[in-house]
Amino acid sequence: MKPVRPQRPRQRQAGFTLIEVMIAIVIMAxxxxxxxxxxDSMGRANTQLQLRTEETARxxxxxxxxxxxxxxxxxxxLPSAAIEAIPESQEAATPGTRRGPRAAVPVPLLPAGMEVRRLTETPFLVEVVRAAPAAPGRWQRVQWWIQSGTLYRAAGPAADAYPLPAPQAADRVAVLEGIASFEVRAWEPEQGWRRLPATGQANNAASGLELALGVRRSAGPAMQYRRVLAFD
Incomplete structure (x- = not known):
């Protein structure tokens, strides 16, 4: 008789159970x-950053x-709008009385060719008479104003004689939207900042200008931007 060899136990087949596979799927999910x-958060942050960058650039x-x-x-x-000084010969002086010091002569606060006014249909308007860049020797009227939360600019046709033609409705261009406020102040030496349009006379011509813009985002309070310009 042949000796009976003992049978080796079958090796268990390697693999994953159903529970192990489901746990792995859940972890991967x-x-x-x-x-x-x-x-997604990084994409939205990048989009907001690009929008803010574009708004700041505008x-x-x-x-x-x-x-x-x-x-x-x-x-x-431009013809000067300054108030001329009263000649000394026209000053009233009573004989026998001592003449006091001459009062300061009022002068225009803003330089020639610039005007700031408030109108019924336009709450705030800044007008500048400037040289026409495409027409040497000619001048044009340029207006800036706020209407329905939008900052507009309009440049009139160039001309070489006064009065210069005013900009028309077709000349206006929407420069910036979402404007909450637009204010301009002038720096009067020895007096400080004066809100424009000025209500009283000035003793000194303005030496600088402050532009203040309030820009409202889609959400949150308006952001305030300020720039100071010095007159030559």
Missing amino acids: VLSLIAWRGL LMRALQQIERDLSWRTTTE
Whole structure:
């Protein structure tokens, strides 16, 4: 008789059970969800950053354009609106009385070629007479104003004689939207900042200008931007 060899036990086949596979799938799903939320948050933050960058760039271009209009403003070409001093010969003096010191003569606060006014249909308007860049020797009226939360600019046709034609409705361009406020102040030496349009006479001509813009985002309070320009 042949000896009977003992049978070796069959090796168990390597693999994963159904529970192990389900646990792995759940872990992968959780990791995928976390990664997707992180990528989505980064994408939204990048979009908001791009929007803020574009808004800031538009604001800076608007302020630079205002500064350029002011730097190219007219000086002696416009008729001066300054109040002339009263000649000493016309000053009333009673015989036998001592003449007191002469009062300060009022002068225009803003330089020639610039005007700030408030109207019924336009709450705030700044007008500058500046040199026409495309027409040497000619001048044009440029207006800035706020209407329905939008900052507009309009440049009239260039001309070489006064009165200069005013800008028309077709000339206006929407420069910046979402404007909550637009204020301009002038610095009067020895007096300080004066809100425009000025209500009283000035003793000294303004040496600088302050532009203040309040820009309202889609949510949250308006952001205040300020730029100070010195007159030459």
